[in-house]
Amino acid sequence: MPGSEMILEVKNLSKVYDKEVINIGQLSFRRGRIYGIIGPSGAGKSTFLRLINFLEAPTTGDIYFKGEPVFMNGRGAGLPVLQKMTMVFQKPLLFKTSVKENIAYGLKARGFKKEEIQERVETLLKKVGLNEFAGRLATTLSGGEAQRVALARAVAFEPALLLLDEPTANLDPSNVELIERLILDLNRDTDMTIVMVTHNIFQARRIPQEVIFLHEGRVVETGETEKMFTSPEDPRTRAFVEGRMIF
Ligand SMILES: Nc1ncnc2c1ncn2[C@@H]1O[C@H](COP(=O)(O)OP(=O)(O)O)[C@@H](O)[C@H]1O
Ligand SMILES: [Mg+2]
Known part of the structure; x- marks a missing residue:
């Protein structure tokens, strides 16, 4: 059944900097689903993404990828796992090469054939509406265009897991709509x-x-989107989804 396979699971995950900023007992992500992580500024959202993308080591806890533990207190994640996931940041970090080269990067790194790379890049350029910009130096694009390139680059190799950290923050409504459409x-x-x-x-x-x-680094509540918005169980969730939580 699609959507039933566990892609990623965390258990007893914590991260301590000056203080503890993540403390999550258990959380799992299934194949083919979109998960939204919400919470006020400083809640630990970005830190959590960095941990599950193995950009940083957790202080305690285990992370499982397709049921296999891949990161246990300082032991690095293997390349096979890292090659199946990717992250897009709020501020896109593009290479100082053409738009086309940027999108092709992950495919080249993973040894895709030239013809396959060309085909995927062309399809993606169309999808993100940047056909005419194929040869443009990526660092000269507007914020919205750059984020579209970053997203195209991230999904070109069809990762099993795509992590997005506030991908549309600071973008104008038309770019927000385009990026949301791509995600859907x-x-x-x-x-x-x-x-x-x-x-x-x-x-x-x-x-x-x-x-x-x-x-504050903890999962207050998790559930189907509609339920979280219409009948949340925790008063803090209600306050947040109703826009009453001060942050
Ligand atoms: N590298 C770091 N060193 C020390 N403290 C950090 C570091 N990164 C994040 N923090 C702290 O961890 C908490 C959570 O931050 P963050 O994950 O960025 O929250 P969010 O993305 O939800 O706004 C904040 O209090 C932040 O100051
Ligand atoms: Mg953040």
């Missing part, structure tokens, strides 16, 4: 698991199927 298309056309951090409660209601509300 990916969900319809592939079995990619998408974890999207957002502090925009409207976006959280529009895009994910499941929502996780993070507050």
Whole structure:
């Protein structure tokens, strides 16, 4: 059954900097679903994404990828796992090469054939509406265009897990709409698991199927999106989804 396979699971995950900023007992992500992580600024959303993308080591806890433990207190994640996931940041970090080269990067690194790379890049350029910009130096694009390139580059190799950290923060409405459309298309056309951090409660209601509300590093509540917005169990969740939580 699509959507039933566990892609990623965390157990007893914590991260301590000067203080503890993540403390999550258990959380799992299934194949083919979109998850929204919401919560006020400083809740630990970005830290959580960095941990599950193995950009940082957790202080305690285990992370399982397709049921296999891949990171246990300082032991690095293997390349095979890292090659199946990717992250898009709020501020796109593009290479100082053409738009086309940027999108092709992950495919080249993974040894795709030239013809396959060309085909995928062309399809993606169309999808993100940047056909005419194929040869443009990526660092000369507007914020919205750059984020579209970053997203195209991230999904070109069809990762099993796509992590998005506030991908539309600071973008104009037309670019927000385009990026949201791309995310929904990916969900319809592939079995990619998408974890999207957002502090925009409207976006959280529009895009994910499941929502996780993070507050002070802990999961307050998680559930189907509609339920989280219409009948949350925790008063803090209600305050946040109703826009009453001060942050
Ligand atoms: N590298 C770091 N060193 C020390 N503290 C950090 C570091 N990264 C994040 N923090 C702290 O961890 C908490 C959570 O931050 P973050 O994950 O960025 O929250 P969010 O993305 O939800 O806004 C904040 O209090 C932040 O100051
Ligand atoms: Mg953040």
